[in-house]
Amino acid sequence: MEVYKGEKKRLYLQNHSIAHLFSFPVEAFIEVHEYQRDEWMIQEGMRPDFLFYVMEGKAKIYVTHQNGKVSLINFINANDYIGEMELLNDVYYTKGIQASTKTICFAIPFHRYRPQLLNDAKFLRELTKFLSVKATQMAAKYSQSLAFPLENRLADFILQTADKGFYKEKHVTVCDYLGVSYRHLLHVLTQFCEKNYLQKEGRNYQIKQYHSLCELAGVLKNT
Amino acid sequence: MEVYKGEKKRLYLQNHSIAHLFSFPVEAFIEVHEYQRDEWMIQEGMRPDFLFYVMEGKAKIYVTHQNGKVSLINFINANDYIGEMELLNDVYYTKGIQASTKTICFAIPFHRYRPQLLNDAKFLRELTKFLSVKATQMAAKYSQSLAFPLENRLADFILQTADKGFYKEKHVTVCDYLGVSYRHLLHVLTQFCEKNYLQKEGRNYQIKQYHSLCELAGVLKNT
DNA sequence: AGTATAATATGAGATATCTCATGTTCTGGG
DNA sequence: CCCAGAACATGAGATATCTCATATTATACT
Numbered sequence: 001m002e003v004y005k006g007e008k009k010r011l012y013l014q015n016h017s018i019a020h021l022f023s024f025p026v027e028a029f030i031e032v033h034e035y036q037r038d039e040w041m042i043q044e045g046m047r048p049d050f051l052f053y054v055m056e057g058k059a060k061i062y063v064t065h066q067n068g069k070v071s072l073i074n075f076i077n078a079n080d081y082i083g084e085m086e087l088l089n090d091v092y093y094t095k096g097i098q099a100s101t102k103t104i105c106f107a108i109p110f111h112r113y114r115p116q117l118l119n120d121a122k123f124l125r126e127l128t129k130f131l132s133v134k135a136t137q138m139a140a141k142y143s144q145s146l147a148f149p150l151e152n153r154l155a156d157f158i159l160q161t162a163d164k165g166f167y168k169e170k171h172v173t174v175c176d177y178l179g180v181s182y183r184h185l186l187h188v189l190t191q192f193c194e195k196n197y198l199q200k201e202g203r204n205y206q207i208k209q210y211h212s213l214c215e216l217a218g219v220l221k222n223t
Numbered sequence: 224m225e226v227y228k229g230e231k232k233r234l235y236l237q238n239h240s241i242a243h244l245f246s247f248p249v250e251a252f253i254e255v256h257e258y259q260r261d262e263w264m265i266q267e268g269m270r271p272d273f274l275f276y277v278m279e280g281k282a283k284i285y286v287t288h289q290n291g292k293v294s295l296i297n298f299i300n301a302n303d304y305i306g307e308m309e310l311l312n313d314v315y316y317t318k319g320i321q322a323s324t325k326t327i328c329f330a331i332p333f334h335r336y337r338p339q340l341l342n343d344a345k346f347l348r349e350l351t352k353f354l355s356v357k358a359t360q361m362a363a364k365y366s367q368s369l370a371f372p373l374e375n376r377l378a379d380f381i382l383q384t385a386d387k388g389f390y391k392e393k394h395v396t397v398c399d400y401l402g403v404s405y406r407h408l409l410h411v412l413t414q415f416c417e418k419n420y421l422q423k424e425g426r427n428y429q430i431k432q433y434h435s436l437c438e439l440a441g442v443l444k445n446t
Numbered sequence: 447a448g449t450a451t452a453a454t455a456t457g458a459g460a461t462a463t464c465t466c467a468t469g470t471t472c473t474g475g476g
Numbered sequence: 477c478c479c480a481g482a483a484c485a486t487g488a489g490a491t492a493t494c495t496c497a498t499a500t501t502a503t504a505c506t
Contacts, residue, residue: 045445063366066442071366088355093445095362124347131354132311138361139318143286143294145369146402149492171454179369184493186455203454203502219289222268222316372462394484407463409485426472426484 001039004032016055018106023122031107035059035099041082044096050107051117052082057103062096062176072176074137075100081130087114144220150180150188155216158198158207167198167205224262227255239278241329246345254330258282258322264305267319273330274340275305280326285319285399295399297360298323304353310337367443373403373411378439381421381430390421390428 004012012032019026031050035041035057042048044064059076073095076082085092087110108117117123144153157178158167175182189205192198197212198205207213227235235255242249254273258264258280265271267287282299296318299305308315310333331340340346367376380401381390398405412428415421420435421428430436 063362063445065366065370065445067370069370071370073362073366085355085359088352089359092359118348119344121342121344121347124344124351125341128347128351128354129311131351131358132308135354135358135361136308136312136315138358138365139286139296142361142365142368143288143296143402145365147288147290147292147294151492172452179366180492181494182454183456183495187493190456222286222288374462395482403462404464405484406465406486410463413486 001036001041002034004034012104018053018055021053021123021126022117023120024116026108026113026116029109029112031109033105033107035103035105037099037101039099040096041099041103041105042094042097045094047086047092047094048083049111050083050109051087051113052105052107054078054080054082054103054105057105058100059103060098060100060173062098063093064096070176071179072173074134081127083110084127084131086110087117145179148220150178150184151191152216152220153178154185154188154192155197155213156220158205159210159213159217162207165207166201167207168203224259224264225257227257235327241276241278244276244346244349245340246343247339249331249336249339252332252335254332256328256330258326258328260322260324262322263319264322264326264328265317265320268317270309270315270317271306272334273306273332274310274336276329276331277301277303277305278327278329280328281323282326283321283323283396285321286316287319293399294402295396297357304350306333307350307354309333310340368402371443373401373407374414375439375443376401377408377411377415378420378436379443381428382433382436382440385430388430389424390430391426 009032013027013030033041033052041052041059044062054076056078058078059082061073061076063071063073065071076097082097082105086094154174157169157174161167161169171182171185175185178185189198192213193200193205195209195212197207197209199208200206232255236250236253256264256275264275264282267285277299279301281301282305284296284299286294286296288294299320305320305328309317377397380392380397384390384392394405394408398408401408412421415436416423416428418432418435420430420432422431423429
C-alpha cells in the first residue's frame with residue numbers, strides 16, 4: 001500500500017476532485033491510497049479508520065465462515081464506498097476487502113470528519129442511494145441463489161463478465177461468488193460445452209450460443 | 224385498508240409523533256393507514272406513492288420468480304421504512320409487502336415531500352443506518368444460505384422466533400423464508416425430533432435441547 | 447533451470463434437497 | 477352441521493451439489 005505524498009498527492013487531488021460529493025471542504029485531511037493487485041485493503045475483522053471512495057480499480061468483499069468456507073459477497077468498482085458500514089454502525093463485523101486490480105482510493109479519516117459526514121445531506125443522499133442499490137442487489141442474489149440451480153446463475157454470470165465473447169474468470173473466484181464447490185462448477189461448465197453453449201479455448205471459454213445462455217439467465221429476472 | 228380521518232387521525236398523530244425523524248414539518252400531508260392481517264400493503268410490481276413508516280405491526284416482503292417459486296425476502300417490524308427504494312431510485316422492481324398482523328403506518332406522499340426528504344440530513348442519516356443494516360442482513364443471509372445446510376439455518380431461525388420455548392411458525396412461511404421445499408423442511412424438523420432437540424406438541428414444537436440448537440446455529444456467526 | 451505453489455482437471459461415492467403423488471387434519475364461512 | 481380450502485404429513489425416486497482423493501498443468505520465485 002502506498003500513501004501518496006507531496007506533489008504526487010497534490011496532482012492526484014487536482015485531477016480527480018471529489019469536492020462535488022460533499023458540501024463541506026474535505027481536502028485538508030484526506031489521503032490518497034494505492035493498493036496493488038491481490039493486496040488486502042481491509043483485513044477481515046479489523047475496523048478501518050477511514051471511509052474510502054474508490055477512484056480507480058476493482059476489489060472484492062470476502063467473509064470467512066466458521067466451517068472454513070469463504071464467500072465472495074460482492075465486487076467493488078470505481079465510485080463505490082468502502083467502510084461506510086463502520087462509519088454508520090458502532091457494532092459491525094468488518095468484512096475483508098481485497099484489491100483485484102491496482103486500486104486507488106480516497107481515504108477520509110473517521111476521527112476528523114465523522115460528524116460533518118453524518119450531517120451532510122449531499123453526502124448522505126448519495127450514500128443512501130449507494131446502500132439502497134447494495135441492499136437490492138444482495139436481496140436479488142439471495143433469493144435467486146435459493147430459487148435457481150447453478151445452471152441459471154452461472155449463465156447469468158458468464159454473460160455479465162464475458163469479454164468480447166470470451167469467458168475468462170478464475171474458477172476459484174467464481175466458486176466463492178456463486179457459492180458452489182469447485183467440482184460442481186466444473187461439472188456445469190462441462191455440460192455447457194457438451195450442449196455447445198460454450199467451447200473451451202485453452203483456459204478460456206468462447207460463447208457459442210448466446211441465446212441459450214440468455215434463456216437460462218433470463219428466468220432470474222422478475223418480469 | 225383504512226385511512227384514518229378526522230378525530231381518529233388527529234388523535235393518532237398526537238399520540239404517535241414522528242416529528243423527531245425529520246427536521247421539517249411533515250404533518251400537513253401525512254396519512255395514517257391501517258392494514259389487516261394478510262392484507263397486501265403493496266402489490267408486487269406496483270410502485271407505491273408513499274414512503275411508509277411502520278408504527279405498529281409486522282409485515283413480510285415477497286418476490287415471485289419466473290419459475291413460480293416465491294421468496295420471503297425479509298420481515299418488516301415497527302420503526303422500519305417501506306417504499307424507501309422507490310423514493311431513492313427511479314427504476315426499481317417493487318416487491319410485494321403483506322401485513323402479517325394488523326399494521327398501522329404513516330404514509331408520506333412522495334409528490335409532496337420528495338425534495339424535502341432528500342435534503343434532510345436528519346432523515347437521511349436514519350435512513351442510511353436503516354439501509355446499512357438491511358444490506359448487512361441480506362449479505363449475511365446470502366452467504367449463510369450458500370455456506371450451510373438447512374440444519375444450521377433452521378436451528379438459528381427456531382431460536383430467533385421461538386416463543387417461551389415453543390416454536391410455532393407456519394411451515395409454508397418458513398419454506399419461503401429459508402428457501403427450501405416443504406418436504407425438506409419437514410424432513411429436517413423430524414430429524415430434530417428424533418435427536419430430541421425438539422418435541423412435537425400438537426402443531427407446535429417444544430425446544431428440549433437449547434444447547435444443541437445453539438451449537439448448530441452458532442456456526443453461522445462469524446467470530 | 448528447478449522447485450514450490452496456485453490453478454486446472456477428473457472420478458466416484460455421499461448428501462442435501464427437490465418433485466410429485468397422495469392422504470389426513472384443521473378451520474372458517476354458509 | 478357441512479364443505480372447501482388451507483395447513484399438515486409421508487413415501488419414493490430424481491437431481492443438484494458436496495467431499496475427498498488424486499493428477500496434471502501453469503506461474504512465480506530463487
